[in-house]
Amino acid sequence: MSTTVDIGTKNKKGQVYTDPNDLFFKTPRTSFFLTGSEIIKEAIKRSSCGMSVAYPITPQSEAASLIGELFAEGYVDIYSRGASEFDVMSICAGGSFGGSRCFTTTAGPGTLRAMENFPMWAGSRLPIQVCITCRGINSPLSIQPDTLELYYMLETGCLVWHAETAQDLFDFIMKGFIVAEQPDVHLPIAVACDGFFVTHTKDVVMMTPDDMCLPRYDPYRSPVPCMDMECPPVRMMRDPFVMKNNYISYATHASWQQEVRAAIERSRKHTEALLDGLIEVENGDAEVLIVSSGTAVSQGREAVTLMRDEGFDVGLVKIKTLRPFPSRELQAATRNAKRIFVPEFNVASWLAREIKAVVQDNQRVVAGPHVGGGMTMPPEIIMERILRTLKSDKEALAHV
Amino acid sequence: MSKERIKIAPEFRDIMPPEYRDLVDDATWGKEGRGWKDVGTSKELIEEHSLCAGCPESMAFRYILSSLPSPEDTVMVGSTGCTSLVFPHVAVHNIHSLFGNQNAIASGLKRSLAARFPDQGKDVVVLAGDGATVDIGLDSTLQSWFRQEKFTTICFDNELYANTGGQESGLMQKGFVAKMAPIGKQFEKVRLPEIARESGCHYVVNCTVSKPSLVEKVVRNAVLVARELGPTYLQMYTPCILEIGKQSMEGLQEMRDSEKPGLRFAYKEYASPEAKELIAEIAIKEKERKAAAKAALAQSSV
Numbered sequence: 199m200s201t202t203v204d205i206g207t208k209n210k211k212g213q214v215y216t217d218p219n220d221l222f223f224k225t226p227r228t229s230f231f232l233t234g235s236e237i238i239k240e241a242i243k244r245s246s247c248g249m250s251v252a253y254p255i256t257p258q259s260e261a262a263s264l265i266g267e268l269f270a271e272g273y274v275d276i277y278s279r280g281a282s283e284f285d286v287m288s289i290c291a292g293g294s295f296g297g298s299r300c301f302t303t304t305a306g307p308g309t310l311r312a313m314e315n316f317p318m319w320a321g322s323r324l325p326i327q328v329c330i331t332c333r334g335i336n337s338p339l340s341i342q343p344d345t346l347e348l349y350y351m352l353e354t355g356c357l358v359w360h361a362e363t364a365q366d367l368f369d370f371i372m373k374g375f376i377v378a379e380q381p382d383v384h385l386p387i388a389v390a391c392d393g394f395f396v397t398h399t400k401d402v403v404m405m406t407p408d409d410m411c412l413p414r415y416d417p418y419r420s421p422v423p424c425m426d427m428e429c430p431p432v433r434m435m436r437d438p439f440v441m442k443n444n445y446i447s448y449a450t451h452a453s454w455q456q457e458v459r460a461a462i463e464r465s466r467k468h469t470e471a472l473l474d475g476l477i478e479v480e481n482g483d484a485e486v487l488i489v490s491s492g493t494a495v496s497q498g499r500e501a502v503t504l505m506r507d508e509g510f511d512v513g514l515v516k517i518k519t520l521r522p523f524p525s526r527e528l529q530a531a532t533r534n535a536k537r538i539f540v541p542e543f544n545v546a547s548w549l550a551r552e553i554k555a556v557v558q559d560n561q562r563v564v565a566g567p568h569v570g571g572g573m574t575m576p577p578e579i580i581m582e583r584i585l586r587t588l589k590s591d592k593e594a595l596a597h598v
Numbered sequence: 599m600s601k602e603r604i605k606i607a608p609e610f611r612d613i614m615p616p617e618y619r620d621l622v623d624d625a626t627w628g629k630e631g632r633g634w635k636d637v638g639t640s641k642e643l644i645e646e647h648s649l650c651a652g653c654p655e656s657m658a659f660r661y662i663l664s665s666l667p668s669p670e671d672t673v674m675v676g677s678t679g680c681t682s683l684v685f686p687h688v689a690v691h692n693i694h695s696l697f698g699n700q701n702a703i704a705s706g707l708k709r710s711l712a713a714r715f716p717d718q719g720k721d722v723v724v725l726a727g728d729g730a731t732v733d734i735g736l737d738s739t740l741q742s743w744f745r746q747e748k749f750t751t752i753c754f755d756n757e758l759y760a761n762t763g764g765q766e767s768g769l770m771q772k773g774f775v776a777k778m779a780p781i782g783k784q785f786e787k788v789r790l791p792e793i794a795r796e797s798g799c800h801y802v803v804n805c806t807v808s809k810p811s812l813v814e815k816v817v818r819n820a821v822l823v824a825r826e827l828g829p830t831y832l833q834m835y836t837p838c839i840l841e842i843g844k845q846s847m848e849g850l851q852e853m854r855d856s857e858k859p860g861l862r863f864a865y866k867e868y869a870s871p872e873a874k875e876l877i878a879e880i881a882i883k884e885k886e887r888k889a890a891a892k893a894a895l896a897q898s899s900v
Contacts, residue, residue, distance in 0.1 A: 249710060276709045280702070281741040288699035288738065292675075292706025295693050297714055300706075318695050425673050425691045426711055427720065430604040430618070 205413065209246065211272050213411040218376045221412065222369070222472065227404035234397035237364045238303065238329055239264035240405055241371035242274065246414045248298030249276040251286045255308040261329065261397070262303045283308040287315035287328070294324035295425040297417030299375065302326070305393055306333035306340070309347040313354075319386040320355025320458050323422045325378040325415075326386045328356075329371065332492075332543075333393040334571060342572020343393045345492060348520065349548040355458040357387040357465055358521040359473075360491040364401040366518070367391050372412060373472040381419045383465040385458065390520075392493040392543060394572075462522050469519060476524035477517050479531050484513035486584060487535040489528070489553060491517040494541045500577035501541075505584065512584070517549070525556040537587060538563045541580050545570035599670050601627050617645050621689055627670040631887060633818075634661050634810035643669055645687040649680060652846030654836040654853060655754055658807040659684055662725070662752065665817040666690075672721040672821075673711070675704045677730035680761045680838075681754060698735030700724045701742035701751060708749045721821050722749035728769040729759045732788050736768075743797040746828040750820040753790070753831070756838040764841035771862065776841070791866060794831040800873040801830040804866040806853035812865070822880055823873045830873075835863040 205217050216225070221244075232240065238261035242250065250269070252262035269277030276293065280286030283304050290300040304312055309330055319326055334340030335347050351358050357378060361367040370389045378387040391397065417424035423432070469476060480502070488498035495516045505512040515531050517524060532538050540550035540563060550565030557563065567583045569575045604622055606614050624641035626632040636642075643663040649656045659681075666672050669690050676685045678697035685692045695703050704724045711720035731739055731753040739751065758776055759765040766779035768788040775782050791804040801823040803816045813834070820830040837852045839845065844852055856863040869877060 248713065249706065251706070275713045278709075278745070281737060284699065285702045285738055285741060288695065288702030289706035291695055291699075292693075292703040292708070293710040294706070295703065296673075296707040296710030298706075298710040314696055315699075322695065423691070425693055425707065426714065427599045427671055427673055427691050428603070429599070431689045431691055432618075 209411065213244070213409050215246070215413050216410040218373075218412055221406055221410055222373065225406050225410060227406055229402050229404050231400055231402050232364070233260075233400050234331070234364045234367055234391060235260035235264060237368045237401075237403055238371065239268060240408070241368045242301055243268055243408055244406055244411045245301070245372055245375055246299065246412050247274045247301050248415065249290065249293040249300045250274050251278060251280050251289045251293070251300070251302050253280050253283050253286045253302075253304070253308065255283070255305050261331070265301070283312035284315065287312040287319070290326050290328075291315060291319060291322065291324055294319075294326050295322070297415070297424045297426050299379075299415035300324075300326045301329070303329040303331060305331045306335045306344075306347055310335055310350065313350060316351065316354035316356055316386065316388075321454060323384045323420065323461075324386055325375070325384050327371065327374050327378060328386070328388050329367075330388050330390040331393040331397045332390055336571070340571060343395055344544055344570055344572055345390075345392060345542065346544040346546055346548075346570070348390055349544065349546055351388055351390075352521060352548070352552075355385065355455075355462070356521065357383075357385055357462060357519070359387065359389050359519050360517065361389060361391040361396065362492055362495045362516060364396055364403045367396060368403050368405060370473075370518075372406075375412060375415070377465050377468045377472060379415055379419070380465070380468050381421055383461050383468065384421050385461050385465070390492070395493040466522050469522070473518050475527065476519045476522065477515055477527045477531060479513070479515050481511070481513035482515070482531050483534055484511045485534065485536045486510065486512045486539070486588070487515055487532055487537070488512060488539050488541065488580065489515040489517065489532070490541050491520060491549060492543065494543055494575065497575050497577050498539075498541055498580060501580035501584070504577050504581045508581075510584075520549075520552070523552060523556070528553060529557055532557050532562070535562060537584070537591070539580065539584055539587070540565055540568075541575060542566075542568040543570070543575065544568060601625075601670065617689075625689070626664070631884070631891070632664065633814045634664050637661070637664050637810075643689040644684065645689070647687060648683040650840055650846070652839060652849050653680070654807055654839070654849040655680055655684070655756070657810075657849075658754060658813065658834055658836050659688075661807060661810045661813040662817050663688065663690070665814040666721070666723065667818055667821050668719070668721060671718060672723060673707060675700045675707065675722065675724045677726035677735065678761070679727035679730055679759075680756075681725055681727055683761070698730050698733075699738050700726045700730060700735060701738040701747070704749045704751075705742050705745065705747045708747060712748075719825060721825055723821060724749060724751045726751075726753060727760070728753055728755045728757065729767050732768040732790055740793070740797055743794060743799055743829045743831075746798055748824050748828055750817075750824045750830045750832065752817075752820075753833045754836045755833050756836050756841075757787070758838060758841055760838040760841055764838070787862065791831065791833050791868070795868045799829045799831045799868075800824075800827045800870040801877075802833075802866075802868040803831075804833045804863065806835040806857045806863045808850055808853040808857060816867075819869075819877050819880070823869075823876055826876055827870070827872055
């Protein structure tokens with residue numbers, strides 16, 4: 199019954215199915231200068247994607263349209279437009295229930311319109327990948343970059359990875375399929391990037407050869423039955439899930455929620471191997487650390503340089519995965535820091551809250567600077583916030 | 599999936615649940631001409647149900663499951679509501695995901711199965727209540743029809759939200775007093791069969807489930823037309839006896855009373871020209887099959 203392809207054979211487009219580790223780490227890469235949206239297309243071209251469903255949300259739809267071109271060329275088996283993000287995510291669910299590797303994209307209001315689907319995906323153990331190209335979700339209508347929507351994604355049961363650059367995006371999309379589809383994980387994955395900053399700018403990306411691709415998804419490695427009537431149907435339970443007078447029903451739901459979260463944690467070992475850890479640390483011994491995810495990391499990196507020019511020793515921690523959240527890694531990385539700054543592109547400072555929840559002496563964490571609504575965050579703002587805080591700390595110490 | 603695949607290894611036979619042993623030994627999977635007359639004599643594809651005593655939905659479920667042309671290659675998609683109380687007991691793969699997205703799920707599922715099993719003819723059948731089909735899920739329902747998705751949608755129309763206690767629904771009759779319609783429903787029953795026809799469904803039937811042979815015929819037609827041509831829609835009156843003040847034994851009569859000529863569940867059928875042609879072909883083949891079976895029986899008794 200297994201649909202695992204033989205490594206080394208070719209698909210109908212002549213691409214060679216390649217062992218993921220060989221594809222990611224051994225094959226020579228070539229540099230290309232492309233937009234983030236084009237990078238998404240290139241990653242999908244190499245991912246043996248069975249189904250992609252599109253909805254034209256303003257203005258990050260370019261990637262979904264480009265995947266349509268891949269379908270026309272024969273690299274994607276099934277492709278269509280859905281009627282809304284809710285519709286799209288449900289069609290993807292149907293495709294995944296039926297045993298196809300599914301990919302879609304959304305952003306901002308689309309993420310929220312689709313939201314009911316994400317915990318359903320996780321609870322149904324569907325390893326669908328959604329690429330979230332973040333944008334504002336507020337009213338008045340906003341199409342600007344803003345990462346507030348990721349706050350809503352954190353407890354959906356999905357794996358959530360946050361790309362800083364187009365290079366991350368390329369790697370995360372392909373590696374995301376592999377981690378999400380592991381039998382001991384088998385969960386949906388949201389690979390996020392910051393809209394416009396990553397999707398609409400060009401960057402140099404080192405890509406794997408386009409005549410090589412990932413092995414196809416094998417639905418029979420799933421921990422739950424594939425809904426294709428190719429394995430015997432089982433009577434699921436004596437009483438349905440919704441029976442409220444049944445303790446077993448409560449226990450079923452409670453244990454399933456725990457299992458989904460345990461599966462997120464089990465993804466760590468696969469993720470660490472493929473992403474070289476859940477975080478990346480530069481100058482971790484510094485007493486002042488900037489910790490962030492997405493393009494805020496790039497701004498933080500610039501701020502580190504500015505601070506060094508001014509004679510300050512500042513380090514940088516880049517968070518790659520929001521779920522699983524790198525709690526242990528952050529505890530270790532921030533052990534010596536006296537101050538931890540968390541720049542973010544959203545009004546809620548959700549990442550700072552997450553970090554405060556796991557590090558010791560969390561009064562060290564400064565939730566900011568944070569900007570919302572698409573405002574830019576020049577590194578000078580980060581530097582100013584650090585200097586102001588350090589000055590305040592010094593004055594407080596003098597006062598004591 | 600062939601019946602061969604569900605066979606039990608002899609070593610494990612004694613520890614398998616009895617209903618599974620019955621499924622292997624006595625189900626009508628793979629049997630040509632299976633139908634409602636198998637109910638009660640062969641293993642049924644529904645074990646028990648958690649519906650109210652005398653609920654017409656339970657009858658409808660049995661007739662529909664016994665009438666599927668190829669249950670061994672059929673996946674059903676349900677939605678939230680009374681039907682979701684039954685699906686855990688049904689011996690074909692079935693999906694419940696959210697309330698109202700059943701036709702979107704079925705769209706992705708059907709396309710995936712068509713791509714993965716191009717020669718096997720996997721059927722997808724949606725079975726949901728009127729709240730899921732016409733109210734919260736109308737968008738997904740219509741969009742799947744517009745897209746000409748090749749699966750059957752069956753709506754159990756009980757004219758209200760039964761599972762949540764009898765609230766007004768779009769398919770409720772105008773003037774009916776119900777929860778959330780305290781002075782009577784203010785607008786007409788949504789004419790979904792007509793909308794289905796205009797939306798591109800190739801076969802549409804509006805009926806009750808009072809006559810099992812009729813249910814068998816329309817279910818077979820709907821599934822086989824969907825398999826070959828495109829979307830099909832069956833709207834079946836399955837009254838909620840609890841919420842309309844009837845007794846357990848009165849469901850059948852309620853359906854008979856509602857299907858009289860001129861009433862809202864009088865039998866109505868629409869078939870596109872292509873569907874008519876296909877149904878005629880199917881009828882001829884069925885006639886030939888029955889004649890051959892009869893001849894074989896006569897031969898064997900000689």
